[in-house]
Amino acid sequence: MVAASLSTPTAAAGAAPGSWIAALLANATGVASAGADALAPSRSRAAQALAQTPLPSRRVEAWRFTDLAPLTALSPTLLSPVPAAQPEVGAGSLRLNLDGHSDPLAGISLPAGLEPIGGDELNATLGQVLAATGSAELWPVLLNGATARNVLALRVRGPVATTLELVSDAGDGEGILPLRLLLVLEPEASLEVLQVHRSGGANLTSFVLEARLGEGAELRHGLLAPGAETGCLLATVAVEQATGSRYSGVSAHGGWALGRLEPRLVQREGAAHSALKALQLADGRQISDTHSQMVFEGPDGRLEQLHKAVADGQGRSVFNGAVQVPRAAQRTDAAQLSRNLLLSDRARIDTKPELEIVADDVRCAHGATVSRLEQDELFYLQSRGIAADQAARLLLRGFCEEVLQELPEAARPWQPLASLLGEQGR
Amino acid sequence: MIRPDAPVLLEIRDLTARVEDQPILKGVSLTIRAGEIHAVMGRNGSGKSTLSKVLAGHPAYTVTGGTVLYKGEDLLSLEPELRARAGLFLGFQYPVEIPGVSNLEFLRVATNARRAGKGEEELDTFAFEDLVRERLQVVQMDPAFLERSVNEGFSGGEKKRNEILQMALLDPLVAVLDETDSGLDIDALRIVAGGVNHLAGPDNATLLITHYQRLLDVITPDYVHVMAAGRILRTGGKELALELEERGYDWVDAELAALERTPAEVG
Numbered sequence: 099m100v101a102a103s104l105s106t107p108t109a110a111a112g113a114a115p116g117s118w119i120a121a122l123l124a125n126a127t128g129v130a131s132a133g134a135d136a137l138a139p140s141r142s143r144a145a146q147a148l149a150q151t152p153l154p155s156r157r158v159e160a161w162r163f164t165d166l167a168p169l170t171a172l173s174p175t176l177l178s179p180v181p182a183a184q185p186e187v188g189a190g191s192l193r194l195n196l197d198g199h200s201d202p203l204a205g206i207s208l209p210a211g212l213e214p215i216g217g218d219e220l221n222a223t224l225g226q227v228l229a230a231t232g233s234a235e236l237w238p239v240l241l242n243g244a245t246a247r248n249v250l251a252l253r254v255r256g257p258v259a260t261t262l263e264l265v266s267d268a269g270d271g272e273g274i275l276p277l278r279l280l281l282v283l284e285p286e287a288s289l290e291v292l293q294v295h296r297s298g299g300a301n302l303t304s305f306v307l308e309a310r311l312g313e314g315a316e317l318r319h320g321l322l323a324p325g326a327e328t329g330c331l332l333a334t335v336a337v338e339q340a341t342g343s344r345y346s347g348v349s350a351h352g353g354w355a356l357g358r359l360e361p362r363l364v365q366r367e368g369a370a371h372s373a374l375k376a377l378q379l380a381d382g383r384q385i386s387d388t389h390s391q392m393v394f395e396g397p398d399g400r401l402e403q404l405h406k407a408v409a410d411g412q413g414r415s416v417f418n419g420a421v422q423v424p425r426a427a428q429r430t431d432a433a434q435l436s437r438n439l440l441l442s443d444r445a446r447i448d449t450k451p452e453l454e455i456v457a458d459d460v461r462c463a464h465g466a467t468v469s470r471l472e473q474d475e476l477f478y479l480q481s482r483g484i485a486a487d488q489a490a491r492l493l494l495r496g497f498c499e500e501v502l503q504e505l506p507e508a509a510r511p512w513q514p515l516a517s518l519l520g521e522q523g524r
Numbered sequence: 525m526i527r528p529d530a531p532v533l534l535e536i537r538d539l540t541a542r543v544e545d546q547p548i549l550k551g552v553s554l555t556i557r558a559g560e561i562h563a564v565m566g567r568n569g570s571g572k573s574t575l576s577k578v579l580a581g582h583p584a585y586t587v588t589g590g591t592v593l594y595k596g597e598d599l600l601s602l603e604p605e606l607r608a609r610a611g612l613f614l615g616f617q618y619p620v621e622i623p624g625v626s627n628l629e630f631l632r633v634a635t636n637a638r639r640a641g642k643g644e645e646e647l648d649t650f651a652f653e654d655l656v657r658e659r660l661q662v663v664q665m666d667p668a669f670l671e672r673s674v675n676e677g678f679s680g681g682e683k684k685r686n687e688i689l690q691m692a693l694l695d696p697l698v699a700v701l702d703e704t705d706s707g708l709d710i711d712a713l714r715i716v717a718g719g720v721n722h723l724a725g726p727d728n729a730t731l732l733i734t735h736y737q738r739l740l741d742v743i744t745p746d747y748v749h750v751m752a753a754g755r756i757l758r759t760g761g762k763e764l765a766l767e768l769e770e771r772g773y774d775w776v777d778a779e780l781a782a783l784e785r786t787p788a789e790v791g
């Protein structure tokens with residue numbers, strides 16, 4: 099592991115962190131939401147909990163390497179983003195724009211197999227997957243719960259051929275954009291979802307996705323989140339899987355002052371398949387963080403996890419991959435690999451598997467590598483006339499593509515690599 | 525083809541080089557003129573690949589003495605990519621696998637870099653596809669290899685064919701081929717040798733590093749050099765290779781010992 103200079107934690111100019119929350123809650127309560135406010139009861143519960151929870155500090159293990167200073171430097175208000183330019187929607191996709199207050203389904207006709215969940219059923223379902231994955235009390239989840247105005251909740255029946263694109267762009271406005279999502283996949287349902295979250299300024303995109311997969315259901319889930327130098331991303335993806343279900347998550351985030359992704363998966367009776375492929379990038383003084391958690395509550399479950407990170411400049415990459423295999427989870431087969439590319443002496447990479455294995459008949463493999471660009475690979479390219487900096491870019495691209503090419507097809511027009519490396523005009 | 529009046533393309537004089545603290549090249553001299561084919565032979569570990577990598581500019585090797593002139597200009601002061609753009613080509617003994625980088629794109633970027641070096645304009649993707657498909661035939665390679673990552677998962681022989689494909693695209697002035705024949709089956713050897721012969725002409729030159737006469741049966745060298753302990757110990761015509769095939773390298777030890785006793789050579 100290679101260490102480098104650390105930025106010292108500082109609070110928002112003049113404001114104590116606690117008062118940042120107080121100011122945010124005061125601002126958030128004053129905002130009315132469009133239509134029926136299904137979230138009102140849970141919002142006030144979350145607000146109360148948030149007010150009583152201290153800000154995560156680096157003395158807490160889960161936040162040891164991740165400084166919240168970029169977040170508390172933001173304006174403690176709710177953001178209403180203005181619509182931004184987007185690539186055209188591909189033929190097989192339905193794009194829903196999320197701005198935190200208007201109804202993303204207004205004027206949309208959903209494809210066969212998708213229908214909104216509302217009323218009592220929504221109230222009964224919301225929060226269950228968070229509870230099942232032990233995520234309800236996470237600070238980013240409380241923050242989202244205390245501020246989110248509406249929720250996009252969909253039920254999935256049967257195979258849905260259309261890719262669902264869920265898109266937000268916080269733009270260059272100041273404040274917080276909270277997004278809440280719920281997907282309930284009936285048994286044997288299947289769906290492909292691509293989330294794209296962008297930002298161009300000093301704001302926070304906070305999203306919480308709950309997904310429940312019935313028996314034999316399949317969710318292919320892509321997340322592309324290219325950030326902004328002063329922007330923050332706090333993302334929680336909670337997935338509850340019944341037997342025979344398949345969840346495949348492919349994520350790529352980078353370019354955020356603070357970008358943190360928390361995939362939290364539980365296989366309720368085991369015997370399901372979970373795959374996580376992730377790429378995160380940190381350049382400049384950025385922090386890119388992934389804390390993943392996989393819990394097997396029954397036997398014969400599978401996990402395939404690949405986590406890749408690139409740290410350049412004075413960037414900081416954090417990966418913590420928890421895997422819990424209690425006694426009930428015999429014959430679990432879990433593989434976790436963390437591969438890291440360190441491009442600068444001043445960047446820092448912290449990677450840690452966290453395996454808790456109680457069952458005895460299991461296969462759990464894990465590994466972590468931190469390396470620089472291979473001299474022999476660089477030389478091979480140079481020996482073909484390719485300049486050193488271009489050769490380095492090709493190798494970096496090669497490193498990233500292994501994950502990016504697994505994103506849903508609908509991600510292509512969003513130019514995953516160029517957007518993450520900041521190589522395209524916004 | 526030996527023409528005493530042909531221009532000198534590569535002139536290596538008293539070249540010494542080390543890796544970390546270990547001297548490996550201990551005074552190599554070699555002159556190559558346009559139109560010539562040279563073969564370098566020698567025992568394992570004698571420094572053949574080191575010589576090729578020093579010429580191409582591998583950063584692991586430090587030149588400690590001597591000069592290398594390429595078309596009359598100092599080669600050693602150039603970055604590796606500039607050497608390549610100027611027409612020096614190294615066919616690697618162990619071609620490097622580069623996961624995630626498509627072979628097709630790699631070949632296109634490399635070809636355009638070399639074209640820029642020759643003062644020609646870049647080929648767009650379509651023009652390049654035409655060119656690469658034509659050159660694929662020189663090495664009888666399946667176009668499917670273009671879609672894969674550079675050398676990744678290629679068999680030993682497939683990697684070598686990919687090297688010759690690169691050579692065919694880059695149109696080098698001086699090609700140094702380090703054991704391009706090793707790991708090839710009989711048909712592949714014929715194809716690769718045919719490719720080298722096809723590309724060799726009066727204006728360029730080839731330096732073949734090989735262990736086997738069977739390559740020199742198909743590519744006739746003008747000169748054969750025997751390398752030992754970081755030097756060129758002996759130079760002859762194509763009959764020297766036949767002699768080596770018969771006698772092996774035992775005589776090398778005696779000659780080396782004699783060299784070590786000569787003070788002028790030690791300093």
Ligand SMILES: Nc1ncnc2c1ncn2[C@@H]1O[C@H](COP(=O)(O)OP(=O)(O)OP(=O)(O)O)[C@@H](O)[C@H]1O
Nearest residue numbers: 543548566567568569570571572573574575584617
């Ligand atoms: N990067 C390196 N680090 C350490 N030693 C090296 C390195 N490169 C070469 N050497 C050493 O230098 C010597 C010459 O190696 P070189 O690869 O040039 O031999 P060669 O003549 O090409 O052998 P072969 O016929 O087996 O290919 C060997 O003893 C080798 O171990």
Ligand SMILES: [Mg+2]
Nearest residue numbers: 572573574617
């Ligand atoms: Mg060699």
